[in-house]
Amino acid sequence: MSEEKNTGCTRRDLFDTSLKVAAVGGLVGLTGRWAVMGGGSALALAPGAAAAAGNVEVAPGQLDEYYGFWSGGQSGEVRVLGLPSMRELMRIPVFNRDSATGWGSTNESLKILSEGLTPESKAFLKKQNRVTFDHGDTHHPRPSYTNGSYDGRYLFINDKSNTRIARIRLDVMKTDKILEIPNAHAIHGLRLQRYPKTGYVFCNSEMRIPMPNDGTILDDPKKYTCVFTAVDGDTMKVAWQVMVSGNLDNNDTDYAGKYVASTCYNSEEGTDTAAMTASPTDHAVFFDIKAIEEAVKGGKGQMIAGIPVVDGRKEAKSPFTRYIPVANSPHGCNASPDGKYLMLNGKLSPTVTVVEWAKLDDLFAGKITERECIVADPEVGLGPLHTTFDGRGNAYTSVFLDSQIVKWNIADAIKQFKGEKVNPIRQKLDVHYQVGHTNASQAESKDADGKWLVALCKFSKDRFLNVGPLKPENDQLIDISGDEMKLVHDGPAFAEPHDATIVHRSKIKPVDLWDRNDPYFADLRAQAKKDKVELATASTIIREGSKVRVYMYSAAPSFSMTEFKVKLGDEVTVIITNTDDVSDLTHGFTLVGHNVCMEIGPQASASITFRADRPGVHYYYCQWFCHALHMEMQGRMLVEV
Ligand code: CUK
Ligand code: CUA
Numbered sequence: 001m002s003e004e005k006n007t008g009c010t011r012r013d014l015f016d017t018s019l020k021v022a023a024v025g026g027l028v029g030l031t032g033r034w035a036v037m038g039g040g041s042a043l044a045l046a047p048g049a050a051a052a053a054g055n056v057e058v059a060p061g062q063l064d065e066y067y068g069f070w071s072g073g074q075s076g077e078v079r080v081l082g083l084p085s086m087r088e089l090m091r092i093p094v095f096n097r098d099s100a101t102g103w104g105s106t107n108e109s110l111k112i113l114s115e116g117l118t119p120e121s122k123a124f125l126k127k128q129n130r131v132t133f134d135h136g137d138t139h140h141p142r143p144s145y146t147n148g149s150y151d152g153r154y155l156f157i158n159d160k161s162n163t164r165i166a167r168i169r170l171d172v173m174k175t176d177k178i179l180e181i182p183n184a185h186a187i188h189g190l191r192l193q194r195y196p197k198t199g200y201v202f203c204n205s206e207m208r209i210p211m212p213n214d215g216t217i218l219d220d221p222k223k224y225t226c227v228f229t230a231v232d233g234d235t236m237k238v239a240w241q242v243m244v245s246g247n248l249d250n251n252d253t254d255y256a257g258k259y260v261a262s263t264c265y266n267s268e269e270g271t272d273t274a275a276m277t278a279s280p281t282d283h284a285v286f287f288d289i290k291a292i293e294e295a296v297k298g299g300k301g302q303m304i305a306g307i308p309v310v311d312g313r314k315e316a317k318s319p320f321t322r323y324i325p326v327a328n329s330p331h332g333c334n335a336s337p338d339g340k341y342l343m344l345n346g347k348l349s350p351t352v353t354v355v356e357w358a359k360l361d362d363l364f365a366g367k368i369t370e371r372e373c374i375v376a377d378p379e380v381g382l383g384p385l386h387t388t389f390d391g392r393g394n395a396y397t398s399v400f401l402d403s404q405i406v407k408w409n410i411a412d413a414i415k416q417f418k419g420e421k422v423n424p425i426r427q428k429l430d431v432h433y434q435v436g437h438t439n440a441s442q443a444e445s446k447d448a449d450g451k452w453l454v455a456l457c458k459f460s461k462d463r464f465l466n467v468g469p470l471k472p473e474n475d476q477l478i479d480i481s482g483d484e485m486k487l488v489h490d491g492p493a494f495a496e497p498h499d500a501t502i503v504h505r506s507k508i509k510p511v512d513l514w515d516r517n518d519p520y521f522a523d524l525r526a527q528a529k530k531d532k533v534e535l536a537t538a539s540t541i542i543r544e545g546s547k548v549r550v551y552m553y554s555a556a557p558s559f560s561m562t563e564f565k566v567k568l569g570d571e572v573t574v575i576i577t578n579t580d581d582v583s584d585l586t587h588g589f590t591l592v593g594h595n596v597c598m599e600i601g602p603q604a605s606a607s608i609t610f611r612a613d614r615p616g617v618h619y620y621y622c623q624w625f626c627h628a629l630h631m632e633m634q635g636r637m638l639v640e641v
Pocket of ligand 2: 556557586587588622623624625626627630631633
C-alpha cells in the first residue's frame with residue numbers, strides 16, 4: 001500500500017533524501033523544528049498523510065483543477081501545465097521559433113514577431129538578413145485582471161534578452177502581440193495593473209544605459225539611466241516611462257490602482273560587481289501612477305523615442321517616486337492578496353521587508369518618512385528570493401541558499417517588528433535544490449485559495465535519472481492546504497521556468513475551434529478579398545508577376561489541391577484554410593526540402609511564403625496525424641525551369 005503511494009505520487013529518492021536531511025539536521029544541532037520538518041517531508045509519503053494532503057493524482061480522463069502558466073525561461077516560450085497533476089498541457093511559442101506550429105515561419109507569426117520592434121532593431125536585423133530575433137528569455141508570466149481577479153483575457157510575459165514583452169490571448173492560447181520597449185535595456189520585472197483592470201503592463205528595464213544610447217556617451221555612468229515603463233495592455237503601446245536610480249529588478253502593483261513598486265539593486269550605480277554591492281543598502285522605488293499620468297497629460301514629459309518620459313530619479317526629488325531603503329540587493333517584490341502589504345525579498349539579507357501600501361499616501365504627501373512605511377522585517381533564512389501567499393494571512397518565502405520554503409505569519413511578523421515576543425516562522429520545508437520563484441494557487445490575485453504551491457528549483461542534481469551535464473530544473477509541488485506544508489511531487493522542467501502563475505480553471509475559457517472572423521486572419525481575409533477568392537472554398541492560384549498565391553483548403557484527409565505548378569524563382573505564398581469544424585482536428589502543411597511548415601487549426605487560415613528555388617517535384621504533406629488516411633494527405637509542387 002505505502003509502496004504504491006510512493007511510486008504513485010512521488011519518487012523513492014525523495015523518501016531517502018528527506019530522511020537524510022532530517023538526520024543531518026540533527027547532527028549539526030539545528031532546532032526541533034528542523035527535525036519536525038524533515039519528518040514532515042517523509043510523513044507526506046505515508047498513506048494517511050498523503051490522503052490528508054489532498055488528491056494529487058488526477059486519474060486518466062479526469063481534469064486538473066488549475067491551469068499553471070509557466071515561463072519557458074531561455075527557451076523563449078510559455079508552457080501550460082495542469083495542477084495538481086503537473087502534466088504539461090501545451091507549449092505556446094512566443095519569442096522562440098517552433099518547428100511544430102511554424103511559429104516564426106508563417107506570415108501571421110512573423111508579422112507579430114516583427115511589427116513591434118523599434119526602428120533601430122529593424123535596421124540592425126535587416127543588415128543581418130533577418131526580420132526578427134529568434135531567441136527570448138522569459139521570466140514572468142502574468143494573466144490579466146479585472147478588479148483584482150483573473151479575467152482570462154490575456155497572459156503577458158517579458159523577454160529579458162531582447163527587451164520585449166508579449167501578449168498571449170488565452171481564448172486561443174496564441175501570442176498576438178510583441179512589443180520592444182524603447183529606451184530600455186533587458187526587460188526583467190513584469191507585473192500587471194490589478195485595479196480597475198489590466199490596464200497597464202509594468203515593465204522593468206534591468207540594465208542602465210546612456211540616454212540617448214547613440215554611441216556618444218560611453219564612460220560616463222552618471223549619464224546612464226534605467227527606465228520604468230507602463231504599456232497599455234489593450235493597445236500594446238507604451239504609455240509613459242519614468243527614469244529611476246539603480247537597476248530595476250522585480251516589480252508588483254497594489255490592488256487599488258494607485259501605486260506600483262520595484263526592487264532595485266546597484267543603487268551605487270556602478271558597472272562592476274564590487275561597485276554594485278559596495279553600499280549596505282539599496283532601495284525599492286514606489287511610483288505614484290496618478291501623479292505620473294497627470295504630468296504626462298500636462299505635457300511635462302520629455303519626448304524620447306516618441307515616448308513621454310518623466311524624471312523620477314532620486315536626486316530629482318520628484319512627485320513621481322519615493323525610494324524606501326532596504327538591505328543590499330533585494331530581489332522579489334510581491335503584493336499580498338489582501339491588498340495591504342508588499343514584500344521586498346532580501347536576497348543578500350536574510351530578511352523580507354514588509355511595506356504597508358496604505359502608508360504611501362502619507363509618504364508621498366511628505367507626512368511620514370520612508371522608513372515609517374516599513375511594518376515588518378522577519379528573518380526567514382539565507383537568500384530570500386520570492387514570496388507567495390495562502391490567503392489565510394501566511395506568507396511563503398523561497399530561500400535560495402538554504403533551499404527551503406519558509407512559511408511565516410504576516411500578522412505575527414508585524415507584532416514582532418513592534419517589539420512583541422512572537423515568532424512569525426511557522427515551518428521551514430526543504431526543497432531540492434536552490435529554489436527561485438515560488439507561487440501558490442490564485443495567490444497573485446485577491447482570490448488566493450491556499451491549496452497548492454510550486455517551488456521552482458534551479459537545480460535538480462540527483463533527483464532524476466542523469467541526462468548528462470545539463471540537468472533539468474525541478475518544479476516541486478507542495479500542498480499548503482493544511483497547517484503543515486507537504487511536498488507531494490517532483491517535476492523536471494527544461495530551460496528555466498523562472499516563474500509560474502496558478503489560475504483556477506473556472507477563470508480561463510479557451511475555445512475549441514477558431515472563429516472564421518478572428519483578427520488573426522484579418523490580413524488573409526483582406527488579401528483574399530482583393531484576389532476575389534473565398535478562403536474556405538478556394539483552390540486557386542493567383543499570379544502577380546513572380547509573386548504567386550496558392551489558395552487551398554483542407555478537409556480530412558485531403559488538401560483541396562493535390563498539385564500545383566510554379567516557376568523557378570517565384571515567390572510563393574501558400575494560404576490554407578482548415579474547413580474541418582471538429583474539435584482537435586488540426587492539419588498541417590509541410591513542404592519537403594523548403595524549410596516550410598505550419599499548423600492549421602480547425603477553422604483557421606494560415607499562410608507561409610518561400611522562394612521556389614529548387615526545380616523539380618516536391619511533396620507537401622500534412623504533419624498532424626488527423627485521419628486514418630493522414631499519410632495520404634499530401635500533394636506535389638512542381639517547380640518548372
Ligand atoms: S527572477 Cu528568476 S528567480 Cu527573473 Cu523573477 Cu527571481
Ligand atoms: Cu491532415 Cu494529417
